[in-house]
Every structure is written in structure tokens, then in C-alpha cells.
Amino acid sequence: MRLFERYASDLDAYHERARIGPCFVCGIVARDLDFSGHHILYEDDDAIAFFNRWPTQRGYTLVAPKEHREQATGDFTVEEYLMLQRVVHRAAEAVRAEVGAERVYILSLGSNEGNAHVHWHVVPLPPGTPYEEQQFAAVMLETAGALDIPEAEKAALAARIGRRMGGG
Ligand SMILES: [Zn+2]
Numbered sequence: 001m002r003l004f005e006r007y008a009s010d011l012d013a014y015h016e017r018a019r020i021g022p023c024f025v026c027g028i029v030a031r032d033l034d035f036s037g038h039h040i041l042y043e044d045d046d047a048i049a050f051f052n053r054w055p056t057q058r059g060y061t062l063v064a065p066k067e068h069r070e071q072a073t074g075d076f077t078v079e080e081y082l083m084l085q086r087v088v089h090r091a092a093e094a095v096r097a098e099v100g101a102e103r104v105y106i107l108s109l110g111s112n113e114g115n116a117h118v119h120w121h122v123v124p125l126p127p128g129t130p131y132e133e134q135q136f137a138a139v140m141l142e143t144a145g146a147l148d149i150p151e152a153e154k155a156a157l158a159a160r161i162g163r164r165m166g167g168g
Pocket of ligand 1: 023024025026027067068069117
């Protein structure tokens with residue numbers, strides 16, 4: 001597999017945008033051009049999957065409900081929650097197949113002060129990653145840095161993952 005350079009993203013700008021900017025998930029759902037760097041992988045009536053704009057790992061995907069909801073469990077009925085987790089499962093399996101992950105991490109974070117729209121991180125861990133670079137260290141921009149992947153390459157990978165997820 002090709003290796004990509006890592007870079008320290010502008011974390012101050014990222015956090016400021018997350019805290020005072022418009023909701024980024026709603027922006028992606030609405031196709032707001034300010035959020036065009038995410039590459040939508042999959043969309044159905046209720047859920048959307050797209051790439052993290054600042055990926056710490058190749059294939060780093062986010063899955064979210066299209067409606068603006070905030071609590072990972074409390075804003076969903078059990079049935080709605082399980083429907084969303086079906087998409088998380090499809091995303092994880094598609095990403096795993098495309099990038100050859102040793103494990104796939106799945107987590108929901110967010111903050112009521114920024115990034116409030118609930119979403120699930122689907123993060124493939126590349127085979128052979130040293131132990132101390134796994135788990136949170138593999139997920140967080142602060143520790144891993146962002147991978148500098150050319151947009152054309154992201155678009156091609158997004159198309160392949162989207163096809164595996166069975167799109168639209
Ligand atoms: Zn939203």
C-alpha cells in the first residue's frame with residue numbers, strides 16, 4: 001500500500017469552526033459547497049456516510065443520521081438506532097475490505113459546544129501499526145496528524161467504498 005505524508009492540521013481553525021460554524025453534517029446533507037471536501041460514500045432516506053475531511057487513517061469514514069439529532073441513544077427509538085447501526089456495519093465492512101484493516105474502530109464522540117450532530121467514526125487500523133500508535137492514538141488528529149491524500153485518490157476510494165455499501 002502507498003504511504004502518505006502526515007501533516008499537523010490547523011487545530012485552532014478546526015476547533016473554532018466546529019464551535020461557531022454551522023452544523024457540518026447538516027451542511028453535507030444539504031450539499032453546501034463549504035463542506036464539499038468530505039466525499040459522500042453512501043446515502044439513504046435516513047443516513048449518510050462520508051469521509052472525515054482530516055483523516056488520520058486512509059478510509060476514515062463518518063456515519064450520521066441525516067436529521068439533526070444529538071444524543072447517540074436518547075434521540076432515537078431502538079428501531080431507529082438499529083437502522084443507523086446497519087449503515088455503520090455496512091460502512092465498516094466496506095472500509096475493511098477496501099483498505100485492509102487489522103481492526104475497525106467504531107466510536108461516537110461529539111460535543112454540545114461543537115460538532116453536536118451525532119455521528120459515528122469508522123476508523124480502519126492499518127495492519128502492522130505499532131501498539132503505541134493504536135486505539136485513541138490512531139484516531140485523534142492531535143496524536144496521529146492528518147494524512148495528506150490527494151483529492152482524486154479520495155474520490156476513487158469513496159466510489160469503491162460506496163459501491164460496496166450498495167449506494168443510494
Ligand atoms: Zn446537523
